[in-house]
Amino acid sequence: MKKGDLLKLLTVTTLTLLYAWPARGGEDFLKPRVSEEKLASVKLMQNPLSADGKSVAAGREIYYGKGLCASCHGESGKGDGPGGASFDPGPRDFTNASWQSIRTDGEIFTAITEGTQYGMIAYGDNLTDNESWQVVNYLRTFGARGVAKNTHAEVSVK
Ligand code: HEC
Numbered sequence: 001m002k003k004g005d006l007l008k009l010l011t012v013t014t015l016t017l018l019y020a021w022p023a024r025g026g027e028d029f030l031k032p033r034v035s036e037e038k039l040a041s042v043k044l045m046q047n048p049l050s051a052d053g054k055s056v057a058a059g060r061e062i063y064y065g066k067g068l069c070a071s072c073h074g075e076s077g078k079g080d081g082p083g084g085a086s087f088d089p090g091p092r093d094f095t096n097a098s099w100q101s102i103r104t105d106g107e108i109f110t111a112i113t114e115g116t117q118y119g120m121i122a123y124g125d126n127l128t129d130n131e132s133w134q135v136v137n138y139l140r141t142f143g144a145r146g147v148a149k150n151t152h153a154e155v156s157v158k
Helices: 003-024 026-030 036-044 053-064 069-073 097-102 105-114 129-147 152-157
Strands: none
Touching (some): 026 097, 053 069, 097 129, 105 129
């Protein structure tokens, strides 16, 4: 292959990727998953649990245990678990700082309890509300790790 051909191939590949990216998640994952009618009230829902070590540890147990969250969302929360490979958009990457900052606890809680139209399962029948809030608090620690790596937040939880 000539050097010029390689460059052409690279350019085409890059452009194709750039074009196809938004279709496979892209910024799409930042769009609200709660219906428009409910969004305002869901956004304002108050998390009844403080994000202390106890609730975070309980949420962590559910994430890797009976909730099976890790099988799709990955061991480190990046959305890369084997069970989630066939979904589009894929399972949420909880280390994504934009996603962490745009979602309120109420929206995350509602995604867990009611599921989403793109394949997130509804856990309302399998987890109590209290357990779902505990998981919300655990998911927030992935954001802390993503934003400030190697801080005490990472050490204290895992
Ligand atoms: C079978 C695979 C699978 C399992 C198991 C799973 N999820 Fe998901 N989850 C997904 C997929 C796929 C999405 C992306 C759906 C979407 O974009 O609406 C998602 C999205 C989410 C979102 C993002 C919703 C939003 O508003 O952006 C949250 C929060 C979430 N999952 C939490 C959990 C928790 C907590 C558990 C365990 C209790 C869990 N998931 C288990 C597949 C899974």
